[in-house]
Structure formats: structure tokens, C-alpha cells
Amino acid sequence: xxxxxxxxxxxxxANSENRQLLxxxxxxxxxxxxxxxxxxxxxxxxxxxxxxALALVVGIxxxxxxxxxxxxxxxxxxxxxxxxxxVHALLWIxxxxxxxxxxxxxxxxxxxxxxxxxxxxxxxxxxxxx
Numbered sequence: 001x002x003x004x005x006x007x008x009x010x011x012x013x014a015n016s017e018n019r020q021l022l023x024x025x026x027x028x029x030x031x032x033x034x035x036x037x038x039x040x041x042x043x044x045x046x047x048x049x050x051x052x053a054l055a056l057v058v059g060i061x062x063x064x065x066x067x068x069x070x071x072x073x074x075x076x077x078x079x080x081x082x083x084x085x086x087v088h089a090l091l092w093i094x095x096x097x098x099x100x101x102x103x104x105x106x107x108x109x110x111x112x113x114x115x116x117x118x119x120x121x122x123x124x125x126x127x128x129x130x
Contacts, residue, residue: 052099059092
């Protein structure tokens with residue numbers, strides 16, 4: 001969003017709203033991907049190793065972004081959750097490894113990643129306070 005010439009407080013609010021929107025989009029996308037992966041893994045056993053390989057690619061991607069210190073998220077916004085990428089990477093790598101081993105229930109780790117990301121975002125935006 002172009003905030004040039006706007007009151008700085010408004011610009012900060014607009015950026016905050018954009019980050020919240022990006023967070024919501026991220027969680028919805030993750031929920032769709034993990035829900036579809038879990039459903040497919042349970043219904044189509046032959047797809048499990050393919051899903052596992054894809055999950056490994058996602059986990060490696062999170063790992064690379066973490067070790068490179070990238071501060072940009074998938075949608076181009078600020079990755080406030082950068083420090084959490086190592087947890088996302090681990091969950092996706094475990095998902096991939098278990099599914100490559102033919103274990104369809106491995107997709108629950110991807111569901112766990114979605115829940116972890118959602119709780120972290122809720123804490124970040126003050127929806128949940130621990």
C-alpha cells in the first residue's frame with residue numbers, strides 16, 4: 001500500500017491491517033493445503049509418498065529461508081515469524097519423512113504446523129494472550 005503523504009499513525013495502522021490480512025490469507029492457505037493433503041493421504045494411499053516428497057520440499061524451503069535470514073514471507077510481507085521458521089521446517093520435514101515412509105497419518109504434522117502458526121499469529125496480534 002502506498003502510504004506516502006499520509007499521517008504516519010495512519011500509515012502504521014494500514015501496514016498493521018495489511019499484515020493481519022496476510023496472516024489470515026496464510027492460515028487459510030495452510031488450512032486448505034493441509035486439509036487436502038490429509039484427506040488425500042487417507043483416501044488415496046498411492047499419493048502418500050508424493051505428498052511426502054512435496055512436504056519435504058516445503059520443509060527444506062522453510063529451512064533455507066531461516067538460515068538465509070530472510071525477513072520476507074510467502075506473500076511478500078514482513079516475516080515477523082522468522083524465528084519460528086525452524087519449527088515450521090521441522091514439522092514439514094517430519095511430515096515429509098513419515099509420508100515418504102508410507103505412513104498416511106504423517107499429514108497430521110502439517111495440520112499441527114497450521115495450528116502452531118495460527119496460535120503464534122493470534123499471540124502476535126493480541127487475540128490470545130499467554
